[in-house]
Amino acid sequence: MSAYDTSGAVADRLAIADVLTLYSRGIDRCDLETLTRTFWPDATAQYGVEAQNAHAWAAATVGALKAMNRTFHSLSNMLIDLKGDHAEAETYCTAYHEVAGPDGLIEMVVGGRYLDRLEKRGGEWKIARRLYVMDWNRNVPSTCQWDEGLYATLTNRGARKPDDPLYR
Numbered sequence: 001m002s003a004y005d006t007s008g009a010v011a012d013r014l015a016i017a018d019v020l021t022l023y024s025r026g027i028d029r030c031d032l033e034t035l036t037r038t039f040w041p042d043a044t045a046q047y048g049v050e051a052q053n054a055h056a057w058a059a060a061t062v063g064a065l066k067a068m069n070r071t072f073h074s075l076s077n078m079l080i081d082l083k084g085d086h087a088e089a090e091t092y093c094t095a096y097h098e099v100a101g102p103d104g105l106i107e108m109v110v111g112g113r114y115l116d117r118l119e120k121r122g123g124e125w126k127i128a129r130r131l132y133v134m135d136w137n138r139n140v141p142s143t144c145q146w147d148e149g150l151y152a153t154l155t156n157r158g159a160r161k162p163d164d165p166l167y168r
Helices: 009-028 032-037 054-065 149-153
Strands: 039-046 070-083 086-101 104-121 124-141
Touching: 009 032, 009 054, 009 070, 009 086, 009 104, 009 124, 032 039, 032 054, 039 054, 086 124
Parallel strands: 039 124
Antiparallel strands: 070 086, 086 104, 104 124
């Protein structure tokens, strides 16, 4: 199917992009309900050595991320290959993590790609299989400024569910 097919392909591509973007919201807000909505119940996620049930992975990951101060997943370069009621997608991700270290805050930035198989069931697209590929990472002492200078007036700040402005 051509990337320029205007039948149902455009709607399917937009629905897939929404699922992938919703994943970032769920992970960064530590919103387990939103995160699991992006995966079919029988989906697998492989971020390490072996694949596991995606819903179990999501629950464990949200628990681990709550120990971090903040995260920010940004998606780009999204390629979607539609094949009827399934699709293969490669999506670039840059993920920022701020964690407490022994000598102060540390910023971990990871660049990688999500290699996803998505399936359309009952008219709805969700991830059926995810493989995460890490391409690079950087770990440095944090230079974030929150309560001084220019940033002091920016008081609407991202937080975990339910404290993020999104949930108000």
